Amino acid sequence: MNAEQKARIESNRQRALEKLKNRGIIRDDQAKKIESRNAPRPEPTPLRLPEIQKVIENRTKAQKLFAHHQQNLRDASLSANPSIELDRESSRKRPLDKIRPTVRKEDYIEYDLATMKNSHGGFINVDEVPDGPDSKKQQTFEEWQKAQQERRALYEEAQPPEHPSLAPKCIECSINTELDPLLHDVFKLQVCKACVKTHPEKFSLLTKTECKEDYFLTDPELNDDALFYRFEKPNPHSGTFARMQLFVRCQVEAFSYKKWGGEEGLDGEWQRREEGRAQRREKKYKDKMKEMRIKTRAQEYTRKLLDRKHGKEHVHDFSAAIDGGVNEEGIHMVKRRCIGCGLESQEIAL
Incomplete structure (x- = not known):
């Protein structure tokens, strides 16, 4: 940006500020703040020799602290896994073959998700309970092969009858000989x-x-x-x-x-059981209602005994508020009195 462009930008800024002040959008003090903010900043003063030496000393101290911190981290990783040092020596010869992160593995619990089995109660490594001596979980490969051969001999390699007319037919259609x-x-x-x-x-x-x-x-x-x-x-x-x-x-x-006794007898038994189930539900409902009535009567009797001993429960009927003066803290109070028992209460007048 050359000097002519800078002068044009500054003149445009000045005209915009004048328009804002003429319209009353900003005040004179706000315009001065804007002008001071847009004023060119002075050039920074160069550092003197003592200040430059102090900066260099601080930078050297920071580099030493960082190197010491890195050495502590390496010592901690070596104490946790001594094989890292051997790997480091071998990696100097071939640095890209063995690159291991310096991780303290004893701080973590490793789970081999490939060996876990879903027990439908959380992924827990438990031994499966076999279903019985004929379970497939207990069968060896040879036993499984033998079972497959027996199945093929029974279903697939069975000897055909001497004549098609002698083959057993379906009792439902009397045509097909391929039985289930x-x-x-x-x-x-x-x-x-x-x-x-x-x-x-x-x-x-x-x-x-x-x-x-x-x-x-x-x-x-x-x-x-x-x-x-x-x-x-x-x-x-x-x-x-x-x-x-x-x-x-x-x-x-x-x-x-x-x-x-036939289909009608089965339907009659179903009807009898449904009626018995409905009667049991009705009886249970009546027993519950009877128990509730007894409990309600007992509660009513207890309430009457308490009323006879202590009297009925009193409900206060307070009168209109009257002036109660000023309390110790200087707050204006009002008083109310129960018409029935004469109990007085003090309230803060709002």
Whole structure:
């Protein structure tokens, strides 16, 4: 910026200040402050020789303190991990091969997240509890291979019948010979896979809880091997829970109809249990109401005894405020008196 530009800027600033003062936006003292702020600053005076020597001494002291602090940090890291010194000597030959941060590792707790297992109660390293002797967690690789070979021999490599007419057919459609292996081997039902999907009202699997709630069967009946076939599998909620038992619907339904006398008898049992449940709810409600009434009567009787002994509870009815004079601190007070008992109260007049 040359001298002409500086002079033009200064003249523009002066005209702007004059306009502000003429309009009454700023006062004369404010204009003087603005002019003093925009005035050119004087050149700094050069330092003398004693002052320069003092600056140099302070800079030397600061460098020594910084070097001493760095040495203390290195000594602390060496005492925590002595192998750092060996690494440092080897890094002088090849500095980019072994570069380690000077971290005091004993101040930290290291967790190997790759070895942690989710126990659904926080990530805790606990040994898994096996489900039983047939659990996959206890099987070796050879046992697993043997189980797979047996499964293939049972389901995939089974010998075909001598003639197609001799092959077992589905009892539902009497056409397909490809039977569902689970229903055939566990529940002894000759049903094809297509019929299992088409008729879920007959061949769907029920849990033990559903059998007890929907068909009103008891635990001894469901645990009897002579009455029901069952398929057991690990509990999906937790491996430590009891194994889940599955029953086929048609077998459970047939036994339930035989027990309760057909579909009408099962519906009647459901109606009877619902009425009994409603009666129990009503009885519980009445008992609670009776208990509440007894408690209320007891509280009323206790209140009457207290009123007879001490009299009824008095509610003050204060009169209008009158002048109470001035207290020790010089504050004006007013007085009120209860019309019934004569109790007086003093209040500060606001």
